[in-house]
Amino acid sequence: MKSDFNPPIGKISNINGQCISLIGNDIDTDRIIPARFLKCVNFDSLGESVFEDDRKTLKGKHPFDLEENKNASILVVNSNFGCGSSREHAPQALMRWGIKAIIGESFADIFYSNCIAIGIPCFTLPKKSLEEIQNYCNNQSLLLEIDLKNSLAKSKDLNFNLEIKESSRKMFLSGEWDATATLLEKSSLVERKYKELPYIKFI
């Protein structure tokens, strides 16, 4: 885990870093951060516990334990990554370990929104391209330069057109992924909505 953790702030347009490949479909948030680590009132120490049980089972051979991955920041996964619980602790743990972006075949909906809300762009690629990246990572270190403006990932040997929801891409480029300020701007409309809704008077 990196000791100098700084959460992302403002506009995010470029992410450069080393890839770390984690193979498997349907990797759930209980595996990313087991429930016993949710007994906390802040996220500070979650980074060290990311994938705790999987790592213990693999006794040092888990990608998150390999020496060559210790500075990696772009996680490469397969399909339905982050399924299960809504715990934001999962992306928080990944982020505090050092992950700044994720590329996968598909993501679970709540995990995806949580990643956006804390400033981790999630990109999709077809299965074949992911296998290509993951095979490459097996043999050598892959340094990727991600350009959000053009949805491109470049490296010495491999180049990809990444896919990302247009609304997410725009939010990262404008900084509005940190949504509170934007949502607060429409305060008067929100108050009008509150008065308009039929059921507010019911309870």
Place this chain on the structure above:
Amino acid sequence: MSQDTLFDKVWDLHKVSSLPGGSDQIFIGLHLIHEVTSPQAFGALKDKKLKVKFPDRTVATVDHIVPTDNQSRPFKDNLAEQMIETLEKNCLEHKIRFFNIGSGNQGIVHVVAPELGLTQPGMTIACGDSHTSTHGAFGSIAFGIGTSQVRDVLATQTLAMNKLKVRQIWCDNKLSKGVYAKDLVLHTINKLGVKAGAGFAYEFAGPAIHELSMEERMTICNMSIEGGARCGYINPDEKTFSYIKNKLYAPKNEHWDRALRWWESLKSDENSIYDDVIKLDASKVEPTVTWGITPGQSISINQQIPLLDELSPNDKLVAEEAYEYMSFKPGQLIKDTPVDVCFIGSCTNGRISDLRVAAKVLKGKKVSKNVKAFAVPGSEKVATEAKQEGLDQIFKDSGFQWREPGCSMCLAMNSDKLIGNQVSASSSNRNFKGRQGSPSGRTLLMSPAMVAAAAINGKVSDVREFIN
């Protein structure tokens, strides 16, 4: 794009604005919070010097970390005590209604809100818990959110979201005897897959759904998320309205008549348009048990664990992982698998009707001596009702432990955990690796009636052999 479904109507009604990036700002009508996913959100409000926008639209209870054996304070577990104290302090400071232990209304948040009449048709409901989809059983649009979104709802009463597509899951005919809502939803997830629901809200409809009680409908919507759909719902009908009537927070007097008229108008129109429609035959569903490490890996009680060749290429990777983790051989029967622990409870199946059905199976029988069995009512109200009906005594007489309300071994954030590679028969919702508290613990999901049958025989059994 879907049109004129309940989802469309409720979404449009709650839309506050279109955001620059293209997503919508959606008003959240009811916000439910608990001790696990809210402390950091309140912390963020403090950092940003923000207040709770509409404290009357947020309701709190404590469920995930509460012990189910001894609930006297302070809790033995210091971290759990710290979490409940933080919630108490935050609710007091921000004037949020809090149903604490001993209030008579505490329990699992998705059991409590419906039984208090807080959950109503036409609302948008959010909670920092993925099983918030449960509330869709009432014709509300309900979904789980993470902590940063909890912060946004507290501060603004709104969320930035992309509108979901709508898939109707039409269930023909009706369930046969000994087959329950849990079996139907496990069957559905198996047929569609655990990621099919990504980007979708699921509308459950058809004669088999119409036939279900409100509590059974909650079981169905609860597990939408296990099929990848963060939101599942059922159009409201007479059963919905009569369930809500006279509940503590149900509309009263002239509000009731107004509410009824409005609720009636919310249903998906007869000629509404869906992004996708799937049809299932409920009469074909049999008692269903999971054998793997995702809720989609399930089979009927008399089936064999699938061979690798029988699975689609996409399912093979996880299947191989599952055989190894579960120590099952492909082709092996699930029936007669020995179980160590039997758990009845959770937001999926911890309601009074679940306890009634299990008690009926257990009455006059004894739990196998090799099994540790325990029942955890979903709420204080459920516990009280069960005691009034003498259900607690039936459970205890059979050898089940009778516990205090909470989430318990569904996710094992308290001391209720599997040990080593124990096998549990569980009425909960997730069979993920390590889910029930032991990194090598193994979970078989099934209906509460099937858990009761497994407890008696000490092995996975067909509950239909117990009920005639």
